[in-house]
Amino acid sequence: MTEAKLMKGNEALAEAAIQAGCDAYFGYPITPQSEVLEYLAREMPKHNRIVMQAESEVASINMVYGAAGAGFRAMTSSSSPGFSLMQEGISYLAGAELPCLLVNVNRAGPGLGTIQPGQGDYFQSVKGGGHGDYKMIVLAPASVQEMADFVFLGFDLADKYRNPVLILSDGAIGQMMEKVTFKSYTSAKVDKSSWATTGKPKTRERNYITSLFIQPERMEQHNLKLETKFKLMREHEVRWEEYQTSDAEFLFVAYGLSARICQKAMDIAREKGIKVGLLRPISLFPYPYQRLEELASQVKGMLTVELNSGQMVEDVRLAVKGKVPVEFFGRLGGMIFTPEDIEQQLENLITNHHAN
């Protein structure tokens, strides 16, 4: 299937899961991502895969644990309140080193919030979310095409590191329709026989899945082993995209939907003669700190644009280390900025810092 199709982001993601060889999907309905469960409920049985509507997000994530622990490609998806319910399970998955793919189609919060798009789950996604010291690779799609592409990438990275991978999308990317193409894909062969619980033959020791190491010395060893993996992720899995940064004097930093809108704002600003570029982090963990630091010695100021009250901006400031002003512009509650709003904020930044 290489011809372009017109699909919703959530449906493209679901179709990609099938093509990526997802053995089992467990989910619970929540707007704005219920299409994933609906699509898979219809299509997975045709491929003899397992799809189940669980009794809760808590059950979903623990079903993923069981499936992943038995060595299968497993996945779940949810949206913000439901994804909060999964945090304990995600911590267990990371602690027990189980590969799986998780999807959060972010809506605005806190609490029940609204079903409109938001990016308020950034901290939860990249700084922990669940208890204890763990990290997971977080991929932020900015198009329907990436909703599909990151499923293949996400499953492969999960297997590579034996760790959960999160696709952090939002209600707009999940709901909007765009063209998408599916490239032919073959997953790398991964031998899980040394740890997966498939039944103990006489020829090997028993396999068991656990995140429990009651002796502190053993627990610390386990923590250090996990840290080694997270360090490798930081070294090898940083992903980002740049637009018109070669001559940029100012920089937008935005991911997902916000990055899409920043591209339009960039066009407006450039027509006015303002040389602005855009850095779009694709992996939110690991984060492109180094590239941002390099750009800080080139540009005169940065504007971080997010659909929240200012979360990723902390990482931008961490990267820039005070070299240039870093300002923030956001909308909340499911409200979305226009390209003109963003362009105006950029002009304000330039005026405020007399940087012209």
Added chain:
Amino acid sequence: MQTEEHLLPTTALEVQAPECHEDVYEVVYHKPSTMVDVHMHYCPGCAHSLVHKLIMEVVEEMDIQEQTIGIAPVGCSVFAYDYMNIDMQEAAHGRACAVATAVKRLMPEKYVFTYQGDGDLAAIGIAETLHAINRGENILIVFMNNAVYGMTSGQMAPTTLPGMKTTTSPDGRDTSFYGSPIKVSELMAQLPGAFFVTRQAVNSANAVRRTKKALQHAFQYQQLHKGTCLVEIIGNCPSNWKMTPIEASKFIDEEMVKTFPLGDIKVPKAEELKNLTEVK
């Protein structure tokens, strides 16, 4: 994967075993090969070690070690995977039935069981348990009910008897405040997905034999793919009941059975068992 030796020193095991004189005496019992040869962390008189062994005897006798996957809970038996020589997963508190659901759905020909205490199954995990049984998941749920939280040292459980003293009900369980003990087996037997539900104990030789029989049936029934088997076992907890092991065994006969009567609660009809290999 290597064995986690994180509980007790193994030095005691290195003491030379006494001579058995198998040439003179007939061997009438041996520890099942499906048990790991380590010391257990359980208290003297605790039911867990006995029930672990019964399950592993059944697995050995049915020769299904290679086909069996167990799910351990959070609670005293959190280390079940240290003792049972089979592939196992340690689930988050209360979620064993969700974990088991996925394992069994993906490998329907395997034997899958959960091993859960009353806090794990009847408090925090009652939703996952009820829904797994309602779906008729072809798993065995071994439910250890000792009416108290063991690992956290004796707090009130959903199954704590009326008036029973625990560290969080120091004057005895007040049913007007906390409600009455949940009769999990009677409750779950109402669900069409439940295939076999029984309540047993292990406080006497006869009770142990009946419990083993129930476990044998429950494992065998998994071949039929007809629903969930729930084997509730009233467990002795001398440490948290503040009793000697013998007093604890008597307490089950004299007090526990008043709230939790022993016996089969839901049994399959004869025609449902047509295609079953006969239990030994």
